[in-house]
Amino acid sequence: xxxxxxxxxxxxxxxxxxxxxxxxxxxxxxxxxxxxxxxxxxxxxxxxxxxxxxxxxxxxxxxxxxxxxxxxxxxxxxxxxxxxxxxxxxxxxxxxxxxxxxxxxxxxxxxxxxxxxxxxxxxxxxxxxxxxxxxxxxxxxxxxxxxxxxxxxxxxxxxxxxxxxxxxxxxxxxxxxxxxxxxxxxxxxxxxxxxxxxxxxxxxxxxxxxxxxxxxxxxxxxxxxxxxxxxxxxxxxxxxxxxxxxxxxxxxxxxxxxxxxxxxxxxxxxxxxxxxxxxxxxxx
Numbered sequence: 001x002x003x004x005x006x007x008x009x010x011x012x013x014x015x016x017x018x019x020x021x022x023x024x025x026x027x028x029x030x031x032x033x034x035x036x037x038x039x040x041x042x043x044x045x046x047x048x049x050x051x052x053x054x055x056x057x058x059x060x061x062x063x064x065x066x067x068x069x070x071x072x073x074x075x076x077x078x079x080x081x082x083x084x085x086x087x088x089x090x091x092x093x094x095x096x097x098x099x100x101x102x103x104x105x106x107x108x109x110x111x112x113x114x115x116x117x118x119x120x121x122x123x124x125x126x127x128x129x130x131x132x133x134x135x136x137x138x139x140x141x142x143x144x145x146x147x148x149x150x151x152x153x154x155x156x157x158x159x160x161x162x163x164x165x166x167x168x169x170x171x172x173x174x175x176x177x178x179x180x181x182x183x184x185x186x187x188x189x190x191x192x193x194x195x196x197x198x199x200x201x202x203x204x205x206x207x208x209x210x211x212x213x214x215x216x217x218x219x220x221x222x223x224x225x226x227x228x229x230x231x232x233x234x235x236x237x238x239x240x241x242x243x244x245x246x247x248x249x250x251x252x253x254x255x256x257x258x259x260x261x262x263x264x265x266x267x268x269x270x271x272x273x274x275x276x277x278x279x280x281x282x283x284x
Contacts, residue, residue, distance in 0.1 A: 017041035039101025096175035103167035104228035109160035111188035116160035134170035203264025
């Protein structure tokens with residue numbers, strides 16, 4: 001971990017990192033916009049040139065992290081299936097320079113768009129202490145969110161497609177970490193939720209199916225999601241467009257789910273308030 005932390009600092013000084021930005025389509029104008037995050041810089045190891053690889057021999061040799069990939073396939077039972085068995089990986093280095101820099105709520109992947117299955121985060125902040133910020137918050141809805149401190153050498157694994165998460169604002173201190181994304185050979189494609197049925201139980205189970213739970217999360221966490229967008233991005237036209245798109249999506253999701261799953265939404269609210277058990281949740 002110390003060697004990797006030193007390599008990241010050397011790469012950062014050598015200008016191997018670029019500012020992080022997400023390209024999205026403004027729902028109101030259908031115009032593509034670049035939404036830059038404050039104080040977040042990243043480097044993809046597969047794009048490093050020869051001089052940069054010499055500065056970072058550990059990361060250059062990390063390759064496809066085959067040992068981790070083999071163990072994940074074994075533990076998860078992902079064998080001989082092109083949409084689940086992990087076959088390759090990519091590595092992204094990240095430097096957060098502080099001053100409130102953070103990430104909004106997001107999922108790393110969409111099964112209809114790419115074949116990422118597993119996200120592995122590793123933290124390299126040797127002197128991190130409470131108050132420095134930069135905590136990872138995971139939202140395993142319908143369970144409560146979990147706050148994870150970015151302590152030195154800590155590794156976090158979560159579903160790329162269904163692991164909703166964000167990063168809280170960091171203080172002035174630098175925050176180093178890297179992400180390994182593990183891919184299957186093929187995308188899972190679109191998934192369909194079960195039919196809603198006519199009972200509260202069947203509708204609640206459908207709402208918690210992977211095909212709908214991602215949308216349900218955006219509806220339930222709408223205010224938190226909007227605040228995270230405001231915190232992560234400069235106050236400019238691109239951020240305003242992202243917020244418009246967010247609230248447009250929330251409105252559409254609310255109308256569709258209310259029309260088709262009214263009993264399920266009511267039962268879900270009752271269960272959360274009373275801490276009753278939920279139907280089994282599919283996470284991968």
